[in-house]
Amino acid sequence: MTTDLSAANMDKGPPPQAVVSAQNLSLTFGTNDGPVHALSDVNLTIAKGEFVSFIGPSGCGKTTFLRTIADLEQPSSGTLSINGMTPRQARETRAYGYVFQAPALYPWRTIEKNVALPLEIMGYPKAEQAQRIARTMELVNLAGFEQKFPWQLSGGMQQRASIARALAFDADLLLMDEPFGALDEIVRDHLNSELLKLWAATNKTICFVTHSIPEAVYLSTKIVVMSPRPGRVTDVIESTLPKERPLDIRETPEFLAIAARVRDGLRAGHSYEDVV
Amino acid sequence: MSQLQYYLALVAGGLCAAGLALSFATPLETALVLKAFLALGFLSLLRFTLPLGLWADGAVAALGAVAVLAGLAALDPAPPFFWMALIATWLFAWLFVERLAAAIRAGRATGFGMLIPLVFGVSILLFWEVVTRGTHVPQVILPPPSQVWTRLIASLPTLWADFQQTFLKAVLAGYIMGCAAGFAVAILVDRSPFLKAGLLPTGNFVSALPIIGIAPIMVMWFGFDWQSKAAVVVAMTFFPMLVNTVSGLNAASSIERDLMRTYAANYWQTLFKLRLPAAAPFIFNALKINSTLALIGAIVAEFFGTPIVGMGFRISTEVGRLNIDLVWAEIAMAAVAGSAFYGVIALVERSVTFWHPSVRGRA
Numbered sequence: 067m068t069t070d071l072s073a074a075n076m077d078k079g080p081p082p083q084a085v086v087s088a089q090n091l092s093l094t095f096g097t098n099d100g101p102v103h104a105l106s107d108v109n110l111t112i113a114k115g116e117f118v119s120f121i122g123p124s125g126c127g128k129t130t131f132l133r134t135i136a137d138l139e140q141p142s143s144g145t146l147s148i149n150g151m152t153p154r155q156a157r158e159t160r161a162y163g164y165v166f167q168a169p170a171l172y173p174w175r176t177i178e179k180n181v182a183l184p185l186e187i188m189g190y191p192k193a194e195q196a197q198r199i200a201r202t203m204e205l206v207n208l209a210g211f212e213q214k215f216p217w218q219l220s221g222g223m224q225q226r227a228s229i230a231r232a233l234a235f236d237a238d239l240l241l242m243d244e245p246f247g248a249l250d251e252i253v254r255d256h257l258n259s260e261l262l263k264l265w266a267a268t269n270k271t272i273c274f275v276t277h278s279i280p281e282a283v284y285l286s287t288k289i290v291v292m293s294p295r296p297g298r299v300t301d302v303i304e305s306t307l308p309k310e311r312p313l314d315i316r317e318t319p320e321f322l323a324i325a326a327r328v329r330d331g332l333r334a335g336h337s338y339e340d341v342v
Numbered sequence: 343m344s345q346l347q348y349y350l351a352l353v354a355g356g357l358c359a360a361g362l363a364l365s366f367a368t369p370l371e372t373a374l375v376l377k378a379f380l381a382l383g384f385l386s387l388l389r390f391t392l393p394l395g396l397w398a399d400g401a402v403a404a405l406g407a408v409a410v411l412a413g414l415a416a417l418d419p420a421p422p423f424f425w426m427a428l429i430a431t432w433l434f435a436w437l438f439v440e441r442l443a444a445a446i447r448a449g450r451a452t453g454f455g456m457l458i459p460l461v462f463g464v465s466i467l468l469f470w471e472v473v474t475r476g477t478h479v480p481q482v483i484l485p486p487p488s489q490v491w492t493r494l495i496a497s498l499p500t501l502w503a504d505f506q507q508t509f510l511k512a513v514l515a516g517y518i519m520g521c522a523a524g525f526a527v528a529i530l531v532d533r534s535p536f537l538k539a540g541l542l543p544t545g546n547f548v549s550a551l552p553i554i555g556i557a558p559i560m561v562m563w564f565g566f567d568w569q570s571k572a573a574v575v576v577a578m579t580f581f582p583m584l585v586n587t588v589s590g591l592n593a594a595s596s597i598e599r600d601l602m603r604t605y606a607a608n609y610w611q612t613l614f615k616l617r618l619p620a621a622a623p624f625i626f627n628a629l630k631i632n633s634t635l636a637l638i639g640a641i642v643a644e645f646f647g648t649p650i651v652g653m654g655f656r657i658s659t660e661v662g663r664l665n666i667d668l669v670w671a672e673i674a675m676a677a678v679a680g681s682a683f684y685g686v687i688a689l690v691e692r693s694v695t696f697w698h699p700s701v702r703g704r705a
């Protein structure tokens with residue numbers, strides 16, 4: 067796994083095994099007030115085992131890119147392949163788990179039953195369902211809330227339940243759209259390090275949308291900076307931080323240097339807007 | 343004490359005082375209970391110096407009801423103080439309900455919530471009884487409730503036969519078939535955008551028609567017995583169920599559907615695990631609307647030809663024979679059956695759609 071990463075970090079030659087590969091990907095929404103170029107000419111390769119953060123101002127197409135990977139939106143032009151398959155084939159082989167920007171829990175199901183939903187659909191036996199539910203609920207610190215209904219939980223707890231639901235069936239690719247946006251700093255720190263642990267232990271590939279520069283730098287092996295109108299990738303930063311990341315790595319000069327580069331990338335995106 | 347309670351107490355007590363004064367014109371022994379009530383009501387004015395519990399008002403109102411009913415027989419024609427006693431009784435009942443409602447709101451009398459509609463209903467019956475008998479309203483115009491009740495008890499076998507014919511056969515059979523058909527067609531239509539585009543406007547159009555007009559035609563098609571009434575009920579309940587279920591099936595939000603897509607769930611999994619649960623509030627809405635429509639449909643359809651049994655048949659023939667008390671007995675039975683039908687569906691709805699924001703808050 068470490069070799070995987072160093073190969074990706076060197077940024078030379080084709081990655082060993084591309085999980086997501088986008089070439090000249092564009093997506094335009096036709097709306098009543100004319101076309102919206104949500105993605106324009108995006109080129110990006112994500113290798114197996116990478117942790118990629120997407121950061122950029124609101125409306126720059128982060129959600130749209132994740133949804134296109136998930137086959138929830140169709141690209142207007144360009145190609146996109148997931149594990150060497152089309153997004154549709156990938157979806158049908160249940161290649162990814164998706165954490166939406168909103169929890170999207172079904173109100174008629176208890177938290178436990180919500181986490182069980184993908185397992186029921188994918189036909190896991192009852193005993194294994196129970197065991198997976200217990201494990202993921204533990205992971206997101208929701209043990210004891212199994213029998214509650216979503217509306218009886220706080221917004222942050224609901225979001226954690228939706229993370230548990232995406233983790234329950236162990237997809238190799240995780241698409242997470244601002245999963246920790248609604249959480250307080252402390253829980254966020256905790257879940258960040260839990261997520262890193264999970265990632266290190268499972269060699270999953272993670273695409274992670276966030277608005278927080280420290281979060282992006284702390285978690286990622288690769289940070290994709292995007293800018294709006296039209297949505298495009300302005301910078302791809304390979305992290306030089308070691309794989310082992312205690313929370314206080316955030317005070318090191320190396321960390322701050324990467325954060326500064328992300329910030330510059332975001333600023334550049336904004337000033338582009340003023341020119342137009 | 344709120345301003346409303348203050349004036350209610352004042353006027354009720356004042357009326358009792360005036361009534362008591364007027365009642366001295368009659369011999370002492372006539373309508374003794376009524377006089378006792380007036381005296382007590384007068385004494386209740388003491389509440390402005392001594393606090394009086396809300397149950398005291400309830401007791402005075404109950405005594406008033408008994409006194410007025412008893413006085414009805416003794417005093418004929420009814421003198422002015424009798425009507426004053428009736429109004430005072432009514433005011434005491436109102437005052438009692440006001441105070442009880444306030445106490446319940448303040449959490450001091452929980453568990454008595456059912457008493458309020460009960461007092462309300464009894465007050466209306468009392469008023470109806472006393473006015474019809476006290477002013478000798480002809481029984482063809484409006485019989486007193488006591489007469490309707492006696493008639494109801496006396497004609498139980500007839501009523502039971504009518505209930506079986508109209509409710510247990512026509513209404514239930516038609517309701518179940520109409521709702522089931524509307525539901526099934528909605529599921530089929532939902533899969534075809536073409537049918538959805540064509541059938542929904544038609545459905546909305548037909549829902550707005552007075553379908554009851556087809557009753558004579560149904561009699562020609564299906565004969566005089568309950569089958570033709572059930573057919574009318576089917577026609578009346580089908581479209582509300584169809585239209586509601588189709589919109590219910592679209593009630594799931596796009597993010598909830600996207601979730602199912604990411605799991606590559608098939609059509610039936612999405613239907614049973616997402617779309618039908620999300621549609622439940624709409625489906626129950628149709629079931630409730632239809633419970634009322636079905637009863638109306640079956641009763642009115644019987645006006646257009648029927649064997650010599652059935653609630654609608656009885657109403658139309660007994661009106662002709664000026665047996666208005668039996669007509670009212672049928673209406674009372676229809677009201678009870680209809681409310682019970684609706685109530686059962688509403689109870690099931692609560693347990694099924696407990697998660698819906700409109701049900702969630704309530705215990």
Ligand SMILES: Nc1ncnc2c1ncn2[C@@H]1O[C@H](COP(=O)(O)OP(=O)(O)OP(=O)(O)O)[C@@H](O)[C@H]1O
Nearest residue numbers: 095097102104123124125126127128129130131297
């Ligand atoms: N279904 C749609 N129809 C039309 N336009 C859309 C649609 N979805 C997104 N857009 C537009 O595409 C652009 C990118 O939207 P997207 O949701 O990807 O932004 P985002 O980067 O996720 O923003 P945020 O950080 O606020 O979540 C926006 O301008 C948005 O208005």
Ligand SMILES: [Mg+2]
Nearest residue numbers: 128129167243
């Ligand atoms: Mg977004």
